[in-house]
Amino acid sequence: MSRSKKSLFVIWMVVLLGILPLAQYTEHQEAHAGPQSELGTKISKVLSHEDLKGAVTGISVREAKTGKIIYQKNGDTRLRPASSLKLVTSAAALKLLGGNYRFKTEVYTDKKAVNGVLTGNLYLKGYGDPTLTTADLDKLSKQLKKKGIRKVKGNLVADDSWYDSTRLSLDLPWSDEQEYYGAQISGLTVSPDNDYDAGTVIIQVAPAAKEGKAPSIKVLPKTSHIKLSNKAKTGKADSKKTIKVTRKHGTNQLSITGSIPKNSSASKYWIAVENPTGYTLELFKRSLAKEGIKTAGKMTAGKVRTGAVKLASDQSAPLKEVVKPYLKLSNNTISEVLVKELGRVKGKGGSWEHGLSVIEKQYNSLGINHNNILMRDGSGVSHVNLITPNTLSNVLYKAQSASWYKIYLNSLPVAGNSDRSVGGTLRNRMKGTPAEGKVMAKTGSISTVSSLSGYVKGNAGNKYTFSIIINNAIEEDHLKTIEDQIAVILASE
Template identity: 75%
Template sequence: MSRSKKSMFWMVFLLSMVPLAQSTEYEEVYANPEDELYAEITEVLSHEDLKGAVTGISVRDAQSGSIIYQKNGDTRLRPASSMKLMTGAAALRLLGDDYRFKTEVYADRKPRGGVLTGNLYIKGYGDPALTTDDLDRISEQLKKKGIHRVKGNLVADDTWYDDTRLSLDLPWSDEQEYYGAQISGLTLSPDTDYDAGTVIIQVTPAAQEEKAPNITISPKTSYVKIHNEAKTGKADSKKTIKITRKHGTNQVYITGSIAKNASSSKAWIAVDNPTGYTLDLFKRSLVKSGIKVTGKEVNGKLRTGAIKLATDQSPPLKDIMNPYFKLSNNTISEGLVKEAGRVKGTEGSWEEGLSIIESHYEALGINEADMLMRDGSGVSHVSLITPNTLSSLLYKAQSEPWYQTYLNSLPVAGMSDRSVGGTLRNRMRGTPAEGVIMAKTGSISTVSSLSGYVKGTAGNKYTFSIIINNAIDEDNLKDIEDDIAIILASH
């Protein structure tokens, strides 16, 4: 069949930009450069690795919203981390880009003579950006009040969210991974990427063969117990270091071998119960500030009538969105779902948060029938969305007051600076797509996706979504996405 005849069968639809209260209308669109795009993208889609897979693509004109190319555009597919585009848009709409999380410290009663008699409470409000530096600032606030001793327990209150730590469909094998970290109302990040609920474990070879390698843990904590069963191998020997956390515990085992001339191995390991982890680090911060706690460290609830002594605030959401999108941070994503439920609904749970987000589908230009949202990050293999829905969301976002935050937080193709290029920093370098594609990447087993904007000289040229499902050989999927993105950047 000739290309012109193929085009006769290829019918795409335009979602009209009528007020949302009116019925949705569609019209047939034959927009240039559809024929050229059709031929070039069709050639890419003939790749051997796509046989037996399902590929969905949607490309819209960024100015009009017209669909100029689609393949399986209305087919619901697993989006992987492209789902974060939906969660991020909802969070910015519901909370605002200046929204801040907080952490507060309370006491049962006022200190007297530098001594607090009764419990000292640290209450979390879901801050994914809380670090040890923040805890140190809180401790300094207490020290400036003259406090040097707490004659009572140190109590962690994480009741801002419910006590369900893991999203419904998270695979058990991901529980120890940084991207599978537990969600708590009181959690702590070991870095400014805001990998909340994790510790960083580094393995460095010893000077002599057969000796146990050196292990460091950051931030320093006794909450995680290290079992070093590894050894230092011969120079240039294969590195076989494995770091695992025993299910349901904070017992971390390090096994395997690391060559004595090898570089160190580093891993971010999710802890079990981030609340207790944060509490341990808070006590260490208090001690460092010269404040002694005589009681125990316990989970509990803030007592009615307790006196507020200190407060810490997170950076605004617009700053948190940068590592969220650029580095595809799952923990921030799932926290945003719970925060939406807690702030705009009745409780900080996935069920309530997803329900609140769903109630805003229409305002974001989304048809409820076109998606199934089971989590915020897209790690779920049950979550579904159509490529046309994602390209429509991206189109609609351009008219929102939070759009610049949304756009600027996306990874930029080929930009080597990690804070700019993010997960696209090593992709599409030296091509017409470098610096032009601003998009969210996505990967889970058998799934790959890329959804975002094609930047023009005067505003965006296109919004697009590429979702590949059921791919057994995943080695070339990113290259296939890049080839399509380069075609879009070249038109």
């Protein structure tokens, strides 16, 4: 028996005797199999960074043309992906709903208008549109005015029953509930601007003319849905800005504290509201008033009555346009709306449970092995979400043959492109490097986690799909730099 055969025989005997688990031996063999490639040597040098000590880094790189893995490190290890998980959610949404899918919002009444007066209720019914803005509410009001409606004697009723009443995903920390990325999900919600962070309000803080005076506060859009307590001060010129906007848990009581320098420009803060349904209805009432339509009844929640007549309607842009701000700006609210919409339209109901079940049924067609993923939400904000880097790189590989691939690709942030609508979350990264304009990828970041997954064009005309996921990092200052350095290496191949 040769020396190599003897060694193999001994190893198998040890395995059979239970002294050394086979999995441990296999892992050891993979880690030391053959001479390290030039690509592996370059990446290994980057991974020697001090901030990665004690962390777990998973990397998967595939040839985009064949799907062949050319480099991996912990490629089959399930890791928390942060917002890279949006690659799965968006793929499922585009596949099942299609690029031309639109959300809608409608207005109903349960009694006919007589001489411009509605004696019945006026219902604002939402169908989950995360891109609904005050401008859209104005369009609805204008349609009512054109129909000759001047007064509503009944109640203004908000109908958000398109989705269930669970507002927050299962694992969202309570401390994130006031943040724009942790906004409540409702079938009827409104966005303060075209970033479409639905269910939020913008607080604009500007310094007073005199030091020591309270800064001026603007609420955008203007609403009485929240209550403000301004305890902030205007500080000395060039002093440190320490403004904080906090919302009392479970309420819409906002407190502004800290200091803003006298010579500072105005600062904006996006804060999630409690009860986005009520927030939207209050803004609709204001919109009606702008069109001269008086409302005499109460504002309340309820369902459109059977037999009610539709008076006005509004539609969102098609999904192929909505996915651009969604992926480029990593919009959590749109992500969770898509999960509920999939559940409502393609499943058994508008809930996280049913939506995630619909996505799970698409795993095989998207290139996902059920054992390599755990989805608890659509955005990646949960620390319970898990997926392997090899799975993400395979989803990206498989997507290339899908009819919706161009929409998917063009919705990803582009490295180093300063145009926010193109570069998105990568607009300030990899500038002046070989990766500028050649990396189109989804970023991800939650506490102790950072990720970057997407496509990269190599120097020799090669194209790769890749996924980099870093977990358990205590020092987070250089994680994005580490990801960028690996992307630059791939772009130089």
